[in-house]
Amino acid sequence: xxxxxxxxxxxxxxxxxxxxxxxxxxxxxxxxxxxxxxxxxxxxxxxxxxxxxxxxxxxxxxxxxxxxxxxxxxxxxxxxxxxxxxxxxxxxxxxxxxxxxxxxxxxxxxxxxxxxxxxxxxxxxxxxxxxxxxxxxxxxxxxxxxxxxxxxxxxxxxxxxxxxxxxxxxxxxxxxxxxxxxxxxxxxxxxxxxxxxxxxxxxxxxxxxxxxxxxxxxxxxxxxxxxxxxxxxxxxxxxxxxxxxxxxxxxxxxxxxxxxxxxxxxxxxxxx
Numbered sequence: 001x002x003x004x005x006x007x008x009x010x011x012x013x014x015x016x017x018x019x020x021x022x023x024x025x026x027x028x029x030x031x032x033x034x035x036x037x038x039x040x041x042x043x044x045x046x047x048x049x050x051x052x053x054x055x056x057x058x059x060x061x062x063x064x065x066x067x068x069x070x071x072x073x074x075x076x077x078x079x080x081x082x083x084x085x086x087x088x089x090x091x092x093x094x095x096x097x098x099x100x101x102x103x104x105x106x107x108x109x110x111x112x113x114x115x116x117x118x119x120x121x122x123x124x125x126x127x128x129x130x131x132x133x134x135x136x137x138x139x140x141x142x143x144x145x146x147x148x149x150x151x152x153x154x155x156x157x158x159x160x161x162x163x164x165x166x167x168x169x170x171x172x173x174x175x176x177x178x179x180x181x182x183x184x185x186x187x188x189x190x191x192x193x194x195x196x197x198x199x200x201x202x203x204x205x206x207x208x209x210x211x212x213x214x215x216x217x218x219x220x221x222x223x224x225x226x227x228x229x230x231x232x233x234x235x236x237x238x239x240x241x242x243x244x245x246x247x248x249x250x251x252x253x254x255x256x257x258x259x260x261x262x263x264x265x266x267x268x269x270x271x272x
Contacts, residue, residue: 052177052207054079055247061104061145065137066126068145070102074184074197075110076148079246080125085175088133089167096128097138102145109145114192123150125180127163148182149191149198153225159202162219162230166206169269177207183220183243199223203240205248207260214252216260217269231270237261 050067053060057078058071066082099112099122115122125146131137140146150159170176182199189198205218218240221233237248238261249257 051251055250065131065140070105072107075194079181081179082126083177084130084170090133092132094138097142099142102143110194110196112144114194114196118191120149121152121155122147123155151224154223158226173208179205236264
């Protein structure tokens with residue numbers, strides 16, 4: 001056969017082969033995701049939530065309405081994790097309680113007085129507004145293991161706007177898993193007699209799980225006033241792991257975990 005016709009034919013055959021191979025791989029990956037979710041759906045709610053927990057970076061404290069890993073060195077949680085569902089969103093108007101030490105932390109969580117006159121808010125990691133469906137759940141967010149020093153205008157500004165957006169996503173998707181904390185590292189500023197670390201940045205990861213698969217969106221936002229959109233601070237989970245040393249989703253199969261953690265996907269999250 002004339003070479004003039006052979007080369008175009010080879011190119012066409014290779015292209016077709018690649019197309020179908022790619023479809024086959026995508027189908028297999030999707031099948032693996034569906035299989036994983038199917039197995040999980042047969043477990044109890046608590047088992048499912050434990051499955052998505054990050055790796056421990058300190059003492060693991062499992063409260064009734066959220067779980068955390070406490071860093072004694074920094075006198076705060078290195079991460080807090082919880083599930084938020086549409087049924088959790090309510091308009092109860094409970095009286096704001098006092099902050100109390102977390103009695104489950106063996107080394108004792110920091111006293112709230114470390115924050116007094118520090119210039120920083122006692123910033124909730126699991127927001128009180130996400131646990132307002134019952135007085136017990138609401139009160140549990142006022143343990144000092146669940147707070148971190150936050151700039152007041154950050155706490156009331158861009159961070160609050162992100163928390164409200166997470167509630168909006170929860171209404172849209174019915175439920176999400178949330179993982180949040182300060183970016184803790186050496187030689188940061190501290191406050192109070194117990195030297196509570198002041199993070200320069202805070203992270204938040206949102207995971208949605210459905211029959212069709214997993215999707216995430218994550219952020220690292222500077223702990224200061226900002227008029228920027230929180231979307232500007234969207235990052236991959238790999239970047240958060242590099243900054244914090246925390247291993248997120250260690251129980252997921254590597255083929256799923258790797259895709260989730262190295263992808264920044266904003267389009268579907270920004271849809272109305």
